[in-house]
Amino acid sequence: MNDIYTQLAKALNIAKITEEYTTYADLQISEYMTADNYDIHVMTNEPMSLMWDTHVYHYQPSFNDIIDRIKDLDEDAIVYVSDFETYLPEYEVADYLEQHEEELQDEHEA
Numbered sequence: 464m465n466d467i468y469t470q471l472a473k474a475l476n477i478a479k480i481t482e483e484y485t486t487y488a489d490l491q492i493s494e495y496m497t498a499d500n501y502d503i504h505v506m507t508n509e510p511m512s513l514m515w516d517t518h519v520y521h522y523q524p525s526f527n528d529i530i531d532r533i534k535d536l537d538e539d540a541i542v543y544v545s546d547f548e549t550y551l552p553e554y555e556v557a558d559y560l561e562q563h564e565e566e567l568q569d570e571h572e573a
Contacts, residue, residue, distance in 0.1 A: 467556050468547065474560060475533050477540040482547055489536055492529060493545035506532055526555045 472480045481488075492506045506529065507518035529550055533542055544550050 467553055467560070468551070470560055471551070471556050472542075474563065475530070475536075476538050477533060477536050477542060478538065479540075480533075480542045480544060480551070482544055484545075485541065485543055487541060488543035489540040490532060490542045491545075492524075492543065492550050494549065523549065526551065526559075530559065 468480045472478065490506070490508055491510050493504075495503050495505055497503060504520040504523050505513065505518055506520065506524055507513055509518075513519060533540075536542070547553070
């Protein structure tokens, strides 16, 4: 049986969502620590070329912002999430899958 993150990846029409770090991820979502010990949140397609105005968040990005960003990826995309419970909590993923179950089935049948 698939775990909930495999189900989410399938529902969002991408290859994989993983907590296992890979340099091949098409989207990376993680927390960074600044030199003066502040936490920032980064959601980027280009980790080596951060665009501070669009990739860096002072506050944790919302679940919906993360889902919307994943939806923009190609079907062979891999998403690295440094901590599922921080960025894609299991209860929110389950709620999302339940709320969109019928819609997702219709898309996959078409």
